[in-house]
Amino acid sequence: MKAVYIAKHGGPEVLTYGDRPNPEVAPGEIMLRVRASALNRLDLNLRDGKNYRGALPRVMGCDIAGEVVTISPNAHTDLKVGDRVILDNRTKCGVCESCRMGLDQNCTNGKRLGVDLDGGHAEYVTAPAANAHKFPQTMSFTEAAALPIVAHTAWHCLITQAQIRPWDDVLIQAAGSGVGSMGIQIAKMMGCRVITTAGSDWKLLKAKELGAYEGINYRTTPDLSKRVLELTGGKGVDVVFDCVGADVWEHNLKSLKPGGRLVITGVTSGTKASMDLSLLQGRPLHLMGSGGRSRRTFADMMKMVRQGSLHGVVDRVFPLDSVAEAHKVLESREYFGKLVVES
Ligand SMILES: [Zn+2]
Structure with missing residues (x-):
């Protein structure tokens, strides 16, 4: 698949548009055909490596909207193929003491899509089914991608x-x-x-x-x-x-x-x-x-999105092969709301 990834840390020039292996759906996961993914300032930290030293190469993009194309047979979910969803980019382990106490915002084994796991600047991404939330038919993928983290x-x-x-x-x-x-x-x-x-x-x-x-x-x-x-x-x-x-x-x-x-x-x-x-x-x-955020508050927030009370604020849209250009705008701060990449 086509994706934007980094194989080393540095400036916008390390963002590579090229081919990466298609992801495989693990137990409990879904796969999305990504339609849009938004940038965040934490992308700059990941790219330049000042606050991140995880495994590379890494497909970037933490805020993701797309269509469900595959569902793991053992995923406990009411999602169906074709559903339009956004992803909570933080995965939770479900077994640590915090998760067992219902305090998943403090999960000690959590990972982040687009940081510790491959993200959404790609044609496909996988994530736990529990991280996917349906959004209204009237909302575009581009607007939806501007929502999750912020x-x-x-x-x-x-x-x-x-x-x-x-x-x-x-x-x-x-x-x-x-x-x-x-x-x-x-x-x-x-x-x-x-x-x-x-x-x-x-x-x-x-x-x-x-x-x-x-x-x-x-x-x-x-x-x-x-x-x-x-x-x-x-x-x-x-x-x-x-x-x-x-x-x-x-x-x-x-x-x-x-x-x-x-x-x-x-x-x-x-x-x-x-x-x-x-x-x-x-x-x-x-x-x-601020600290960690829980699955419950993500679900609460999504209720207001579905009711039409909260809208994604999109400044500009970039094609997948122009993420480096988007990073330059991100660094300039000359934008309002979110910069979104369409896949
Ligand atoms: Zn946990």
Whole structure:
């Protein structure tokens, strides 16, 4: 089959479009004819090898949508050949202590499609049947591929971790990022008032189309937290959802009202930040990380996709032989939502 894989780490030039053996369906698995697969920033870490030293060659692509073409005879599933599905890219072992306790988000033997296992920048991919979720007939494969990781991450952070409520004011950093664009939709869906940030006015306009109440351009308004306080009558927000990290850490803390909740899921601007610990004692704040995500929350998120409340946000589409071009756009950050590859 045709696929995009890496046989060594490096820049976009190591992404190879070529032939790879067709995958074989293992017990409990299904095979998809991949129709679309989306890029994620973690692809850059895998490609350059800074945070990944697994086995190569590896077919890349973590977010996958396609048609079921083969089902293992012993797979316990109601899926049928021809079903249109997206994949939860995290496999769970089902036998470790966490899995046995119903806490599969903490599975100690989990693997990731497109990272530890071959992914979706290919014509075919295999995955456990339990990882496949049907999506609406009215949704394209391309839009569906834009959903899994960012929608699941934003859902997990806002619903499970921060437990957003309809009366919350929510600051969502990086409106143009995949998780930012999904976070805006989820917070809006829950009835929250969303303030968001971006480095371009055109991204803020798109964020308002998704339901944001107000946008802050951090290039023209560098004192983010001051603006957040102005927009909330001096009170601050109830929740901050951040995928930026070090560059905005101080603004995140200053933007929160007493008792506010911060949930962080990405550190693209850096991992080291200092903080005034007295803020925790005096206000008091609740600081949370994202951590693993469960099968149950993926299924919950998919209910809202099927009801038409959550949509994949696609910026651009690339053919399978142009993944290297897509990686260059990914590195440039000049996009809103997701970059999707069609197979
Ligand atoms: Zn497990």
